[in-house]
Amino acid sequence: MEDGLPDKPRLNRSCDAPKVGIVHLGPGAFFRAFNAVYTDEAMANAGGDWGICAVSLRSPTARDQLDPQGGAFTSVTLSEDGPKPRVIESISRVLVAPEDPNAVVDAMADAGVKIVSLTITEKGYCHEPATGALNRTHPDVVHDLANIAAPRTAVGFIVAALAKRHAAGGKPFTVLSCDNLPSNGALARGTVLDFARAYDPALADWIAENVPFPATMVDRITPATTDADVEKLTEIAGYHDPACVFHEAFRQWVIEDDFADGSPAWDSVGAQFVKDVDAHELMKLRCLNGTHSTMAYLGYLAGLATIGDVVTDPEFAGLCEKLWHEEIIPTLPQPDGEDLPAYCATLMDRFKDTSIRHKTWQIAMDGSQKLPQRLLGTIADNLAQGHLPNGLILAVAAWMRYVGGTDEKGDPIDVRDPMADQLKAADGVFDLLGFRDIFSEMLAQNPAFRAPLTAAYVRLQSQGARAAVKEYIAQ
Ligand code: CS2
Numbered sequence: 001m002e003d004g005l006p007d008k009p010r011l012n013r014s015c016d017a018p019k020v021g022i023v024h025l026g027p028g029a030f031f032r033a034f035n036a037v038y039t040d041e042a043m044a045n046a047g048g049d050w051g052i053c054a055v056s057l058r059s060p061t062a063r064d065q066l067d068p069q070g071g072a073f074t075s076v077t078l079s080e081d082g083p084k085p086r087v088i089e090s091i092s093r094v095l096v097a098p099e100d101p102n103a104v105v106d107a108m109a110d111a112g113v114k115i116v117s118l119t120i121t122e123k124g125y126c127h128e129p130a131t132g133a134l135n136r137t138h139p140d141v142v143h144d145l146a147n148i149a150a151p152r153t154a155v156g157f158i159v160a161a162l163a164k165r166h167a168a169g170g171k172p173f174t175v176l177s178c179d180n181l182p183s184n185g186a187l188a189r190g191t192v193l194d195f196a197r198a199y200d201p202a203l204a205d206w207i208a209e210n211v212p213f214p215a216t217m218v219d220r221i222t223p224a225t226t227d228a229d230v231e232k233l234t235e236i237a238g239y240h241d242p243a244c245v246f247h248e249a250f251r252q253w254v255i256e257d258d259f260a261d262g263s264p265a266w267d268s269v270g271a272q273f274v275k276d277v278d279a280h281e282l283m284k285l286r287c288l289n290g291t292h293s294t295m296a297y298l299g300y301l302a303g304l305a306t307i308g309d310v311v312t313d314p315e316f317a318g319l320c321e322k323l324w325h326e327e328i329i330p331t332l333p334q335p336d337g338e339d340l341p342a343y344c345a346t347l348m349d350r351f352k353d354t355s356i357r358h359k360t361w362q363i364a365m366d367g368s369q370k371l372p373q374r375l376l377g378t379i380a381d382n383l384a385q386g387h388l389p390n391g392l393i394l395a396v397a398a399w400m401r402y403v404g405g406t407d408e409k410g411d412p413i414d415v416r417d418p419m420a421d422q423l424k425a426a427d428g429v430f431d432l433l434g435f436r437d438i439f440s441e442m443l444a445q446n447p448a449f450r451a452p453l454t455a456a457y458v459r460l461q462s463q464g465a466r467a468a469v470k471e472y473i474a475q
Contacts, residue, residue: 008234011241013070017092018043018051021264023108023173025154026119027054027062027094033222033247035117035178037075038266040090046265051092053107057120057154063094065243073243074233078355083246085237097157101150108161108173114261116161117176118188119218120154122369123418124179125191128437129372132187134194135437145198155195162196162211163203172211174260178218180289182281182373185215185256214256215277217284221350222247223358248356250346254280272337279335286328287344290374291320294391295351296363297398301408301465307363308354315466318473319391320348327389331381365416367399368423368438375399376443383448390452391472397456398465400432408464429454 022039024031036052043050054071056062066073071091077084097104108116122129126138134155135141144156151157158175165172175192177184192213196204222245229246233239253271255263267273274280292307298319299310310316324344332340375392382389403423405413417423419435426432433444433453443449459468 008238008240011069011072011074011087011239011243013072013089014087015089017071018090019049019112020053020092020107020110021048021050021112022052022115022117023055023104023113024052024117024119025055025057025157026121026124027056027066027091028119029225029245029247030218030220030222031119031178032073032088032243032245033075034218034220034251034253035119036073036088036090037251038253038269038271039264040088041269042264042266043090045268048262048264049112050090050264052090053093053095053113054091055095055097055104055107055157057097057124057152057157060096060099062243063096066091066094069241069243073245074237074241076229076233076244076246077249078246078353079249080353080355083232083236083355085233085244098152101152101157104157105149105151105160105164108157109164109168109170111165111170113173115174115176115259115263116158117178118154119178121366122179122181123366124154125181125187126153126155127187127191129369130437130440132190134191136194136198141195145195148199155191158192159196159199159203159207162207163200166203166206172207172260174258174263175211175213176216176255177213178216180218180285180370180373182285182377183215183278184281185213185277189213210260212258212260214258215281216256217252217254217277217280219252219284219288220247220250221356221358223356224362246356248350248353250350252284274336279333280338283332283335283338283340283343285373286332286378287324287340288347289370290328290378290392290395291323291347291351292363293367293370293374293399294323294395295320296360297367297395297402298465298469300360300364300413301398301401301460302469303408304360306360307351307358308356310360311348311351312354315469315473317348319469320351322473323391327382327387327392328378330385330387331378361414364402366418367403368417368419368435371396371399371438376439379449380440380443383446388448388452390456390475393449393452394456394460394468394472397429397453397460398468400429400457401460401465403432429457
């Protein structure tokens, strides 16, 4: 009897673990559905020592799920014609940083490691979302600058490991950010250099000259795994795997081709190596993540639990279409090989796939870290073009309504955000516009933004999200 599921074998790996060539920080559901899958396929296709040492910066959960299975787990592709499981074996080892930070630094400092990749979410960079600079007052950054031998942050671990490689006269590794941030490579580079300069300016110079930080655009809708998912897999596959991930079939990885010492043949399994990722990244952050956040706040307030539920509603689907065509696409450069209206039509199909239960509450998390790149940048560009983006402004008002912590029925909202307490304590629009980490001075002081934002907020309070959406699409 194991984990309450009698006589069901536990998944286990079928072959020896591949030699480690990548250390990955943040072994969550997205990493398993994306990086680990691409790398598994690339090794099967073209070989190479690209086994992954996965590192959890906080909780032991991933390790406790994966270790008993030798690092193997199941990727389940969801589609209208049913879930398709596949066992992934690219993870060779899992570490829990707080338990043994030294082991993590040593793993990253090992000469066989050529890439350190990251899916640590927006808040994992300890930066100021409005500027991108390292937040030097962040308690974990303060800690790491005083305790470089036992870091807590991704930035701290990267600098500690590079210091070791530099001291040993070794080659640098490539730092590959795979998070939803604009120019994520440059942002990771900026925070690492800010930290290194404060710790050891000579090391900072070496990093600036020798360490590549390529940018990436990553895309695959991957809801958090539920107990029902784990049971579903046992039903269809006949084994127990608490580390499994359920995700859509669609995937896209656009990678700036700048590596210190090679990479897996990800391009042989569909990834795109390009010179410049910026246009792809902006397209994805504004068209997909921008409407995701909009639907998360307005949908949640309207009592809609998943993205599928939201876009099945014609008024909310109309909201998405109007946002894309009137407020988002006009701000975007055309990425090579992409057609923006066609890209958005595919997004609507992906959102409508009801086999994927992607919770509005999950996407609503960490708004303080997500709003600048998903909504505020697009709003600023619209205003600069002399266009008033009422839909995107309504989305910001909905976020303000949401972080107040009470829904339209008067029930409490479980707001998850590193700034949740400060946001909840804020008294409405003007107070919230005072958070410089989120809103730039320029935007916050702009009357063309403040006035319609206040009106939208009042409308949400008095009429509710559904009525506000109805009014917007009628404009
Ligand atoms: C979502 C993203 O949770 C969220 O904030 O918008 O995780 C989204 O599903 C992915 O970026 C899709 O690639």
